[in-house]
Amino acid sequence: MSIDTHSNAANDFPQSGMERFDFLMTRYLAGDASDPEKEELRRLTENGYEFRFQEWLDAHSDEDPAETTLPGKAREEILTNILGTTRPQAKRATMWWSWAAAVLLALGGFMWLTLRSSQTAEMNITRNDQPSRQDETQVVRGKQFLTLPDGSTVLMNEDAELTYSPASFRNGSRDVTLHGEAYFDIAHDPAKPFRVKSGTVVTRVLGTAFNVNMQENKVVVTVTRGLVEVGSTERVYAKIKPDEQITVNTRTEQYNTASVSATEETAWKDAYLVLDNIDLEKAGQLIGEHYGVKLAFSRAEVKKCRITASFMHHENLETVLTVLSKMIGATYTIDNGHVSIEGGSCD
Structure with missing residues (x-):
């Protein structure tokens, strides 16, 4: 049996998820959304629910999205009334992305697609914050994959909360505060140690990967990689290496270390599919391993396209392939566990 990309991708999402998205979107545009609801909506739009915008916009606009982009006047009104700023200049994308981008801008969030080969072509659609807002302390909650100002990446588990200051990073202090669970892959910088504060426990590294x-x-x-120093603000408890673990009692400050399988201890992150600035050939391998299929590209040159995308809500294979295909202007078919990506380019 073969499946093609002409089916409605939004229907691939769990119905409860789509209903939740519609509820949050309606509350936001009505001005009734709470801060946690805004954050939840931001997470949904950044992690796979972009395609719900097409259905939502079709149902809530008088314009025909097959023929025109969101009217410029309406776009300006969205940005003026909600963001209090002028519309940033962006490269013209297809109509579908223009409509989706307008709503993303209205949410005060961002959408980015990157395709890189020997020549880089990027489309960035971002909120044009005031300079003072760029330095505000950031609080990120729930299942997220994010890149910090120094290039370090963080994969956050459910119920996690990460707090950091972009201004502090620029000033040489790489400090974050974590509640819950997260996996860190830290950019190496000998002059600027990276510190994770979890209650009274401080994890200090220069460049490594750890949970x-x-x-x-x-x-x-x-x-999982490198050397990690764990202690408090007053003393060091231990330095641990790959496949080692330290458990600290935060009430008594007693601790113990043990040899473990880091792969098994961090298996929770394997439920998420993160494609972080990798070429399509590698992305195809990861998607294949994640869903138990084999991917093939009809055009060899698209294998060199570099992409960034994350799927954090147990999206099914069709949803992932639809996102991937839209990013490079391709189509796909599935036949007995074999996926064929037809056409596309890095431009």
Whole structure:
């Protein structure tokens, strides 16, 4: 049996998820959304629910999205009334992305697609914040994949909360505060140690990969690469290496270390599919491993296109392939576990 991209991609999402998206979108545009609801909506739009915009806009606009982009006047009104700023200049994309981008801008969030080969072509659609807002302390919650100002990446588990200051990063202090569980891959910088504060426990590194899990009365740190120093603000408890783990009792400050399988201890992150600035050939391998299929590209040159995307809500294969195909202007078919990506380009 073959499946093609002419089916409605939005219908691939769990119905409860689509209903939640519609509810949050309606509350936001009505001005009734709370801060947690805004954050939840931002997370949905950044992690796979972009395609719900097409259906939502079709149902809530008098314009025909097959023929025109969102009217410029309406776009300006959105940005003026909601963002209080002028519309940033962006490269013209297809009509579909123009409509989706207008709503993303109205949400005060961002959407980015990147395709890189020997020549880089980028479309960035971002909120034009005031300079003072760029330095505000950032609080990120829930399932997220984010890149910090120094290039370090963080994969956050459910119920996690990460706090950091972009201004502090620029001034040489790479400090974050974590509640819950997250996996860190830290950009190496010998002159600027990276510190994760979890209650009274401080994890200090220069450039490595490790998992921090802050639970009630204890913090567990597991290392997958490099050397990690764990302690408090007053003293160092231990330095741990790959496949080692330290558990700290935050009430008594007692701790113990153990040899573990870091792969098994961090298996939670394998449920998420993160494609972080990689070429399509590598992306195809990861998608194939994740969903148990084999991907083939009809055009060899598109294998060199570089993309960034993350799927954090157990999206099915069709949804992932639809996103991938839209990014490079391709189509796809699925036949007995074999996926064929037809056409596309890095431009």
